[in-house]
Amino acid sequence: MTFTPRSPLRIAAVIVALALPVTAQENTGPSTNVAWTINTLNLLRSGDPERGAKLNTKLECATCHGDTGLSTNETWPSLSGQPAGYLFKVLKDYQDNKLSGTDRGQLMAFIVEEMTDQDMVDLASYFAANPLPPAQPVTKQDAAETLDLLGDPKRLIPPCSVCHGKNAKGDFPDFPALAGQSPDYLKRSLNNFRAGERGNDVYSRMRLIARRLTDEEINSIAAYFAAKGTVLAQE
Ligand code: HEC
Ligand code: HEC
Structure with a gap:
């Protein structure tokens, strides 16, 4: 039987696979195997967005992350407009079991198992070339805005914008964009960093920050x- 890209059967198969007992792999050793060497940068530069677009459909990424990398719900992350370096690193981290300490991490680790580095940079260059998700009407979020722009020196929290960029649009090589990201995913990532279930951040930068944040x-x-x-990200 063949699976069409949007086949509910295929998705069901993934979900069933998720329900099977999995031996959670310990993340031992360094937080990531990706280093920004000349070879890695050259590999990134070789990314072919057209092939990436095809892989997005063929490998069924689009089913969850959307045709252009724009998630259709609040739970699955958007990939559109993320720096290619971040996307490549995180895909490698899934494959190297550096980011498989959670159920959803295991889902992604399962999905990327067979992918080559070239598949990953091609997909990364495709999503990176697409715009960030559109801005929503902003309800004023004072606490978060202060953390973004000023941090909290008393608790040793640096401003998020120092690393995630102005208007949270991400930065070279591997600082993810936060602008327009699915809210459930943002919450989950921070909780995972805080609990140490996600540990693929070099120098524990996010784990240290997340531990100081309240619910x-x-x-x-x-x-x-x-x-x-x-809209905001382009200002
Ligand atoms: C069944 C749904 C599903 C499919 C299919 C899927 N993903 Fe995911 N993906 C997820 C979920 C859920 C997460 C968030 C995992 C977490 O919460 O830790 C994720 C996370 C990611 C991330 C990390 C995002 C970030 O901001 O850190 C990348 C990159 C990614 N997926 C790429 C892909 C690619 C490429 C494919 C196709 C080869 C793919 N995904 C297929 C559901 C899916
Ligand atoms: C010192 C630099 C630095 C600062 C400051 C920082 N971050 Fe991060 N953050 C990172 C890096 C690097 C990553 C990517 C980790 C990885 O490789 O997966 C990250 C990842 C994240 C993620 C996961 C995104 C995704 O797509 O999976 C979230 C959410 C996040 N940061 C939120 C914040 C918030 C909120 C603040 C401010 C309170 C903040 N960060 C401050 C460096 C930083």
């Missing part, structure tokens, strides 16, 4: 960044 701040951060999008 209330995480909720406010998710709403604040989800509302940002292309």
Whole structure:
């Protein structure tokens, strides 16, 4: 039987696979195997967005992440407009079991198992070439805005914008964009960093920050960044 790209059967198969007992792989050793060497940068430059677009359909990424990398719900992350370096790193991290400590991480680890580095950079260059998700009407989120712009020196929290870029549009080589990201995904990532279930951040940068955030701040951060999008990011 052949699976069409949008086949509910194929998705069901993935979900069933997820329900099977999985031996969670320990993330031992360095937080990532990706280093920004000349070879890695050359590999990134070789990314072919047209092939990436085809792979997005063929490998069924589009089913969850959308045709252009724009998630259709609040739970699955958008990939559209993310820096290619970040996307490549995170796909390698899934494949190397650096990011498979959660159910959803295991789902992605399963999906990328057979992919080559070239598949990953081609997909990364395709999503990176697409715009960030559109901005939503902004409901003022004071706590999150303060953390984004000023951080909280008393708690040693640097401003998010120092690394995630102005208007959270991401930065070279591997700082992810937060603008327009699905709110559930933002919340989940921060909770995973805080609990140490996600540990693929070099130098524990995000784990250290997330540990200092309260639940209330995480909720406010998710709403604040989800509302940002292309319009604000281009200012
Ligand atoms: C069944 C749905 C599903 C499919 C199919 C799927 N993904 Fe995912 N993907 C997810 C979920 C859910 C997450 C978030 C995992 C988490 O919460 O840790 C994710 C995370 C990611 C991330 C990390 C996003 C970030 O901001 O860190 C990348 C990159 C990614 N997927 C790429 C792909 C690619 C490329 C494919 C196709 C080869 C693919 N995904 C197929 C559901 C899916
Ligand atoms: C010192 C730099 C730095 C600062 C400051 C910083 N971050 Fe991060 N953040 C990173 C890096 C690097 C990653 C990517 C980790 C990886 O490789 O997966 C990341 C990842 C994330 C992610 C996961 C995104 C995804 O797509 O999976 C979220 C959410 C996040 N940061 C939120 C924040 C918030 C909110 C703040 C401010 C309170 C903040 N960060 C401050 C460096 C930083």
